[in-house]
Amino acid sequence: MEDMKLIADHLVFQYDKSRSDARRALDDVSFVLHKGEFVGLIGHTGSGKSTLVQHLNALIRPDSGSIYYEGADIYEKDYDRKALRGKVGLVFQYPEYQLFEETVLSEVIYGPVNMGMDKKDAELAAYDAIRRVGLEEECIDQSPFDLSGGQKRRVAIASVLAMDPEILVLDEPTAGLDPAGRSELLEMIKELKEKEGITIVLVSHSMDDVAEAADRIIVMDKGRIIYDDVPVRVFEHINELEEMGLAAPQMSYLLRDLKKAGFPVNTDIITLKDAREEILKVLS
Amino acid sequence: MKKKNKDKQPSILKKASSFLSIRNLKYEYIRRDEENNVEGITTAVDDVSFDVKAGEFIAVLGHNGSGKSTLAKHINAILFPEEGEVILDGMDTKDEEKLLDIRRTAGMVFQNPDNQIIGQVVDEDVAFGPENMGVPTAEIAQRVEESLKTLGMWEFRNASPNRLSGGQKQRVSIASVIAMHPKCIILDEPTAMLDPRGRYEVIRAARALNEVEGITVILITHYMEEVIHAHRVLVMDKGKVKMEGTPREIFSRVEELKRMRLTVPQITELAWELKKEGLPLSDGILTREELVRELTEYKHRKG
Structure with missing residues (x-):
């Protein structure tokens, strides 16, 4: 199919290879990422999310299985993995701690220059990336360390965007931000998908955030994919999710409580906006 | 629990005198450029005054950079007031001779579960604080057992911390503080890096310490849901305490909170x-x- 960007095919990975009975960090993981999708990846700490994410641009090599990017096996001997790291951009947790350059500009051009882009083009890409993450152009000559927490994080995202990725993978991008910072950043990520068609993989511990933003949710537990479906279908499994250390969005719980209390509400609702409409509808 | 009294503080709190008293606290830091020239001055905490009674559960909200953490670090003498004063359980935090007593009275737990645990084994980590304080060996074992049991981590006493989940690691960090028998515990965004179960475990533990053990809790957080059981909420903005009240009072002011980059x-x-x-x-x-x-x-x- 034309729009299949990336195929993960039966990935198996074990950190401790000395013991064949050691737990697998990834245990037969397969899925397809399509162009322009917004995928939420959820699972408790240690469920395998971060290990999986590091396979997506070949930072880790699986023990068996493979990943195909636009039809080509990324673990083939001659595959250009350096170029792949531009196409599949990874934003790690707390990326602001990895900022090191003196100015925002030199920080953001670092990636593209490293990929072989000439300085002039890299600077154009940097200005463009700064704008796309919603930072003011004036900040370009500032030291990244003088920016606020939320702005630093945007600089880190801009430095990945400047490499013009087709898939952007973000590991807990909103952790530690204040409520406004969280919703602004989530909006910005949604815009990258909506306006530019970038495929997004959002690793998150916030069920409310993925319910709000994702078109599809992949749930991991003990190195396996347990659910891979649209958000409302995934969040039907409240009990199973709780057993895995996860939860459902707050609105799922509320709508279920309302139903129990005798309101004829649809319980397939996971966002605040839909909950408001549904409650107003049944009470009118 | 009677529903009606949910918002009211236990009557014992009303009689109690101030456990923590912060008066006109001000803290500035100087920003310097690469060549060490002064670029400007940031006032992180700007003329803050408030009181906390023994046994209270206080939540502190505020946007990134609002001064919450700087304020918290003054309570157990990690930072010292430049102007104003901080009196903790009768001790002035500027009194150097009282430093150890102050740190023993108010313990602190931070955001990252991975850089607060030093022991190779859970019970070693919890014993570390009391050992440093010179608590007799027999009593240390007892304190370790008590604190791990209080935090529901006793069954993990022989585990290696790197085998634990984020929520479990944070509970070990809290147990390590509790083993020093503090009267107060300050939690600075303890759940920011945790998954839903981890968040639930840590908040439940903080509430239990407050309700069962009577420990004064000061919880700094960006998650509004974690605040609804607090006795009192302080909202910081640009270094000042802008709002103070019960969770219900505070969360009735939706628009004001949103203007301060918060929510409900x-x-x-x-x-x-x-x-x-x-x-x-x-x-x-x-x-x-x-x-x-x-x-x-x-x-x-x-x-």
């Missing part, structure tokens, strides 16, 4: 939006139970 719990926000659409709901609804109850009453009245 999702249930409160939904109730607020439904009210704007004309439903007769109370301000500051905090829980699902309250919202379902009010909607049910409205439905019955409407017939």
